Amino acid sequence: MVILSNDLINELKNLTQEYLAFAEGLLLKTEAELNKRLSDESWSVLECLEHLNLYGSFYLPEIKNRIEKSSTKATSEFKSGWLGNYFAQSMLPKEKLNKMKAFKSMNPIHSSLSKTTVMVFIDQQKQLLDLLNAAKLVNLNKVKTSISITTLIKLKLGDTFRFLIYHNKRHIVQAKKVLAD
Numbered sequence: 001m002v003i004l005s006n007d008l009i010n011e012l013k014n015l016t017q018e019y020l021a022f023a024e025g026l027l028l029k030t031e032a033e034l035n036k037r038l039s040d041e042s043w044s045v046l047e048c049l050e051h052l053n054l055y056g057s058f059y060l061p062e063i064k065n066r067i068e069k070s071s072t073k074a075t076s077e078f079k080s081g082w083l084g085n086y087f088a089q090s091m092l093p094k095e096k097l098n099k100m101k102a103f104k105s106m107n108p109i110h111s112s113l114s115k116t117t118v119m120v121f122i123d124q125q126k127q128l129l130d131l132l133n134a135a136k137l138v139n140l141n142k143v144k145t146s147i148s149i150t151t152l153i154k155l156k157l158g159d160t161f162r163f164l165i166y167h168n169k170r171h172i173v174q175a176k177k178v179l180a181d
Helices: 005-026 031-035 045-069 082-091 116-135 157-180
Strands: 002-004 077-079 144-147 150-156
Touching: 002 005, 005 045, 005 077, 005 116, 005 157, 031 045, 045 116, 045 144, 045 157, 082 150, 082 157, 116 157, 144 157, 150 157
Parallel strands: none
Antiparallel strands: 002 077, 144 150
8 A cells, every 4th residue: 555644644633533522522421321331241432442542552652752763754655564554454444343352451341441541542542643743754664663462573653553543443433333222
């Protein structure tokens, strides 16, 4: 996949702004509504967001650190790597959501959660918007970030952003389904 760097950043910023608006709307719901689950083994809205917060706790500092340490200059095009593209594409929700097993350390099922979870998510989305703006000044192809499952694999910054934001999309869709039921 080849895309203009600014187009990619703008697309990802638009998605992040959507998730931010969704989360702000959740503050109007009761904690009982946000903790409701469709089955004993499914996640509540708050568990969906907590899962995203856990990933954000790894990726946001990682991205910030890599951008701050970078001396590269922005380029007009971003070319996705094969592994990064695979990870990013696998996160996009399908018509019938393809289930994936969350790593135990990232699985918040049966956690005791409050609206604080929503506030953390809102804060992380604002940080993500700031990082997307900062990324306009660096080379999305040359800056590399570690991934949460191993520091041995590095992804291009553009792919890391895509993975993280598409992963957010996946679980926002899941949370919306819980609310709709």
